[in-house]
Amino acid sequence: EFAIREGIKNNINWNEEGFEFVGDASDGELAFPLIQQSKPDILITDIKMPFTDGLELSRLVKKEFPNIKIIIMSGDNDFSFAREAIHIGVTAYILKPVASEKLLQEVKAIEGKIEEEKKQQKYLNQFKLEMLENRNIAKNNFFNELIFKELTLSEILERAEKLEISLI
Numbered sequence: 001e002f003a004i005r006e007g008i009k010n011n012i013n014w015n016e017e018g019f020e021f022v023g024d025a026s027d028g029e030l031a032f033p034l035i036q037q038s039k040p041d042i043l044i045t046d047i048k049m050p051f052t053d054g055l056e057l058s059r060l061v062k063k064e065f066p067n068i069k070i071i072i073m074s075g076d077n078d079f080s081f082a083r084e085a086i087h088i089g090v091t092a093y094i095l096k097p098v099a100s101e102k103l104l105q106e107v108k109a110i111e112g113k114i115e116e117e118k119k120q121q122k123y124l125n126q127f128k129l130e131m132l133e134n135r136n137i138a139k140n141n142f143f144n145e146l147i148f149k150e151l152t153l154s155e156i157l158e159r160a161e162k163l164e165i166s167l168i
Contacts, residue, residue, distance in 0.1 A: 011100040028052030047074040069110045
């Protein structure tokens with residue numbers, strides 16, 4: 001709905017709140033190419049739109065961009081819509097009408113989740129890098145021991161297997 005889109009865009013000073021408003025569309029069919037282009041962190045969509053509704057748009061977005069967080073707004077208090085949204089992986093489901101403060105509060109809560117996920121991903125990447133380095137050190141130690149130490153054939157085969165080194 002035009003009035004709701006304009007309200008979301010203009011009643012919250014997104015830049016002042018630390019967010020960038022990257023676009024709006026009247027239906028999911030127009031929204032999806034914008035999402036593909038801008039790759040937002042958060043998508044706010046209405047559940048009922050012409051052509052491609054909010055649930056279908058959410059399915060498309062989650063399939064192509066699983067990390068995008070989705071807020072669905074609905075004027076319909078039908079539990080089946082909420083259940084379907086949860087099944088798709090929508091982050092929040094808000095009933096309309098929604099005050100700007102409530103929407104901003106929800107967006108800020110999601111921002112916190114996004115920051116936490118980024119921090120966890122950073123730690124995971126760091127852990128993987130350290131594991132790779134440790135693995136390379138272990139391989140170098142193994143090759144040094146092959147040259148400078150007397151290892152039995154069973155020790156060599158066992159250590160090579162643990163390090164996933166093909167001795168063929």
